[in-house]
Amino acid sequence: MTDPLAKRKKPRVVSAIVLGALLPLLALAVLWPHVGVVTAVLVFVAGALLAFVADSRLQALTPREEMVGREGVVAYPFRQDANGVYLGNVQIGTESWTATAAEADAPGLTAGRRIRVTDIEGLVLRVRPLDRRG
Structure with missing residues (x-):
């Protein structure tokens, strides 16, 4: 029997990979402190939005499952x-x-x-x- 909740794991992995790709931007922001705060907020918001969009595209479990x-x-x-x-x-x-x-x-x-x-x-x-x- 397959785990119906297994579908929920993939979008979080994708979000983590995308967020990981944005982390080098934080390293650049450290070099320019004025840009650092704005970049950190943008990276956080982008990651949160990606996680939300990925999770909202999941199919709901049927009552039977x-x-x-x-x-x-x-x-x-x-x-x-x-x-x-x-x-x-x-x-x-x-x-x-x-x-x-x-x-x-x-x-x-x-x-x-x-x-x-x-x-x-x-x-x-x-x-x-x-x-x-x-």
Whole structure:
């Protein structure tokens, strides 16, 4: 499985290389002290802008990449709705999500039970219990 956050490392490396190329300008600025402060500020601003632009061009993680595999806790017990689907509410980090579960898993998904996200469809998570206790 590839690390979805690996994409975030390349722009910072590029920014560091560009900033490193501007460092000789600082050496020149030392020779002319009046220009030194202005050059230092320009180098700092250029590096910050490059880092910002490079990071803003990153693709956002999709909810699927971000959520599948995460663990959480059942906030409200799973119950069967009129269509026969088992629905409940889970807490993943600080967010509350609607979730579904397989019929075999649903009875054991009571409040406080630890779960893992196995899939996501729209804004509804599919979860299973972390352990298979009875």
